[in-house]
Amino acid sequence: MSRMNTCEFRPFKRLPPEIRYEIWLTALTAWSVTVYATAPSVAGSALRPIYWNASAVGLVCYEAWSIMKKVCTKLYQISRVDRYVWVHFDTTVFFLGAAAEARNTIATFDMPLCRGLAHAAIVWTSWADVVGFFKHVSQNCSSLVSILIFDAGKPYIPEIPPLKRDSPDQMVAACKGVGRNYEPWWVDVPVLTEDLQSWFKPWPRQPSIIFLPL
Structure with a gap:
């Protein structure tokens, strides 16, 4: 699993764990819209976030990933482009x-x-x-x-x-x-x-x- 560079988040890591958890939780459970989109270049179709993407938040760091696994659900896709998305x-x-x-x-x-x-x-x-x-x-x-x-x-x-x-x-x-x-x-x-x-x-x-x- 690839994750973003988290150097810019160093001050964030000094926050109390409880506050970090609430921040991640707010980001992971923000309202989103997911479209069932056809994918002509591959066999099948895919779920495509168009408003907010919890999966992207979960890739920021291990802490975000671990919280996402608790509050979101992994949905496997038909498309071979992206294997799955996470949604709340x-x-x-x-x-x-x-x-x-x-x-x-x-x-x-x-x-x-x-x-x-x-x-x-x-x-x-x-x-x-x-x-x-x-x-x-x-x-x-x-x-x-x-x-x-x-x-x-x-x-x-x-x-x-x-x-x-x-x-x-x-x-x-x-x-x-x-x-x-x-x-x-x-x-x-x-x-x-x-x-x-x-x-x-x-x-x-x-x-x-x-x-x-x-």
């Missing part, structure tokens, strides 16, 4: 792309990811696609806290526009409960939310459903 589930949003493909995306994840997934984000393509996704995750992802749905203002979207530069900020703000309220003009959000959450009724906790503008 409670503060990581997984962007799964178009609802039409998100169900198949989830099906490629290993059990640790399915069981630990807390925050997922998809792009609305059609009602049938979204329902199919919800049906699948309700059966396989028992830790979901929130599901974010990017909406482009239409009930059916044949071509998905790319995410905006501030989309990761939108996802994090929504999960933290500080994002602006947004309701698509073409749908009754309370009714739709109740219908989608009904897939999770056997569970003691239903995930929040949050719409975001695309």
Whole structure:
């Protein structure tokens, strides 16, 4: 395992162990967004952090690495480029792309990811696609806290526009409960939310459903 040069961290090492631990913990559990990204140059796809990368923090030194192993989960990837990434589930949003493909995306994840997934984000393509996704995750992802749905203002979207530069900020703000309220003009959000959450009724906790503008 390669690590960064830690010469510039020498004053940091003189801090009390308890304070160093809290600093590392804050960095390792900061909110992040991870994208399921296709990798044309290799066989398969990969999880790619685009907002904050706990794995990079854990490579700074052995102390950070040892704390990361305690508070984060190692997820193995399909791609041969990077074998794995480390994530803190409670503060990581997984962007799964178009609802039409998100169900198949989830099906490629290993059990640790399915069981630990807390925050997922998809792009609305059609009602049938979204329902199919919800049906699948309700059966396989028992830790979901929130599901974010990017909406482009239409009930059916044949071509998905790319995410905006501030989309990761939108996802994090929504999960933290500080994002602006947004309701698509073409749908009754309370009714739709109740219908989608009904897939999770056997569970003691239903995930929040949050719409975001695309």
